[in-house]
Amino acid sequence: MPDDRDTQERDGDIPPAETGNPSGLAWPIAKFVMGFVGGGLLAALNVAEFRSHELARQAMCLVNVKGIVTAVAAYANESHEERMPPDLDSLVREEFLESESFVCPASGTVPVSDVPGNPPLAGHCDYVYAGPLSWTAPQGLPMVFELPLNHGQRMANVGCTDGSSRACRDSGEFVASVQRTNDFIRAEREGGR
Amino acid sequence: MSAERGIRRWIGFWTGVLVGVVCIYTIYLVRSNDRRQAYAFRAMRAVDASQIQAVARAVFQYEGANGQRPVKLVDLVSAGMLDEAMLYGRGHNGVTGQPDVLYVSAMRKDDPPDMVVLCTLLLPRKDAQFLVVYNDGSFAELKSVDLVTALNRTYAHVGNDILHAGQAGPGT
Numbered sequence: 001m002p003d004d005r006d007t008q009e010r011d012g013d014i015p016p017a018e019t020g021n022p023s024g025l026a027w028p029i030a031k032f033v034m035g036f037v038g039g040g041l042l043a044a045l046n047v048a049e050f051r052s053h054e055l056a057r058q059a060m061c062l063v064n065v066k067g068i069v070t071a072v073a074a075y076a077n078e079s080h081e082e083r084m085p086p087d088l089d090s091l092v093r094e095e096f097l098e099s100e101s102f103v104c105p106a107s108g109t110v111p112v113s114d115v116p117g118n119p120p121l122a123g124h125c126d127y128v129y130a131g132p133l134s135w136t137a138p139q140g141l142p143m144v145f146e147l148p149l150n151h152g153q154r155m156a157n158v159g160c161t162d163g164s165s166r167a168c169r170d171s172g173e174f175v176a177s178v179q180r181t182n183d184f185i186r187a188e189r190e191g192g193r
Numbered sequence: 194m195s196a197e198r199g200i201r202r203w204i205g206f207w208t209g210v211l212v213g214v215v216c217i218y219t220i221y222l223v224r225s226n227d228r229r230q231a232y233a234f235r236a237m238r239a240v241d242a243s244q245i246q247a248v249a250r251a252v253f254q255y256e257g258a259n260g261q262r263p264v265k266l267v268d269l270v271s272a273g274m275l276d277e278a279m280l281y282g283r284g285h286n287g288v289t290g291q292p293d294v295l296y297v298s299a300m301r302k303d304d305p306p307d308m309v310v311l312c313t314l315l316l317p318r319k320d321a322q323f324l325v326v327y328n329d330g331s332f333a334e335l336k337s338v339d340l341v342t343a344l345n346r347t348y349a350h351v352g353n354d355i356l357h358a359g360q361a362g363p364g365t
Contacts, residue, residue, distance in 0.1 A: 147341065149315075171315055175315070
C-alpha cells in the first residue's frame with residue numbers, strides 16, 4: 001500500500017518546504033501550462049477556421065463578380081453588336097452563366113436554381129448591374145457591385161468596365177465610385193437627348 | 194474517492210485549458226475591433242429617413258425651378274435649396290466629401306415611377322433597412338435583396354434607353 005505522504009507529494013499538495021523537494025510545485029504548474037497551451041491551441045484553431053470560412057466566402061464572391069464581368073464582355077463579343085446585355089437575366093437565358101453565380105455565398109440568398117418554376121433573377125440576385133454601359137466608359141468604373149451588407153459592411157466586391165474586379169474595403173470610396181458610375185450614365189443619357 | 198482524487202489531480206490542467214481558451218478569444222475579439230478583416234457587422238454612417246426625404250424634396254424643387262434635376266447633390270446646396278448637413282449622416286467629420294446618399298442623376302421625371310432616384314448603400318445599425326426614394330417621390334425602406342432588384346430595374350431602364358437612343362457601343 002503506497003504511503004499517503006508519497007501520494008500527496010505526487011499530487012503536488014505538499015509545499016516544497018515540507019517535503020524538502022524544491023520542485024514540489026513544478027508538476028501542478030506543468031499541468032496548468034499544458035492545459036493553457038492545449039486550450040489556447042484549440043481556441044486558435046476555432047478562430048482560424050471561422051476566419052478562413054469568411055475569407056473563402058469573400059473570395060468566392062469576388063470570383064462571382066469577375067465571372068459576371070467576363071460574361072458581360074463575352075455576351076457583347078458574341079453577336080450582340082458589341083453591346084452589353086440589357087440585364088443580368090440575359091446572361092442566364094443565353095447560358096453565359098449559371099444562376100448560382102448571382103448569389104454571394106455570404107448573403108444567404110437562395111439561388112433561382114433552387115426555386116421551382118424557374119423564375120427570373122429578381123429577388124434571387126445579390127449583384128447590381130449598372131448597365132448596359134457604353135464601351136466608352138472610363139477604365140475602372142464600377143459596372144457590377146454588391147451591397148457591403150453581404151460581408152458585414154466590412155467590404156464589397158466590385159467589377160469594373162475594364163474587366164477587373166476588386167474588393168473595396170473603404171465605404172466612402174465604395175459609395176463615391178458607384179456615384180461616379182451614376183454620373184457617367186447621366187452624361188451618356190444627356191448626350192442622347 | 195479515486196474519482197475525486199483524479200479531479201483534484203487534474204484541476205490545474207483544466208484551469209489552464211479554461212484560461213487558455215479565454216485568453217485566445219479575448220485577444221481575438223480585442224484585435225478584431227481594429228482590423229478591417231473582422232467579421233462582425235460594422236455600423237456605417239448613413240443618412241436617416243428625414244434627411245433623404247429632405248434631399249428628395251430639394252431635388253424635385255430644383256427640377257421645378259430649372260427644368261432638369263441637378264447633376265450632383267451638392268448643386269442643391271449651392272442653389273440654396275438644401276442644408277448641407279442633410280447630405281451627411283450623423284458622425285460626419287465636417288470635411289465635405291461624398292454625400293452619404295446615392296443619387297441616380299440620370300433619372301428623369303417622365304421615367305417610370307418605380308425607378309430609384311435616391312438610396313442609401315450602407316446601414317447605420319444591423320436592424321435598419323435601406324432607404325429609397327422613387328421617381329414619383331415616394332419613400333420606402335427595403336431589405337437588401339429588394340434594393341438590389343430595384344437598382345437593377347433602374348439601371349436596366351436607363352441603360353436600355355441609352356442603347357435605344359443609339360448612344361452606346363463602339364460603333365456609334
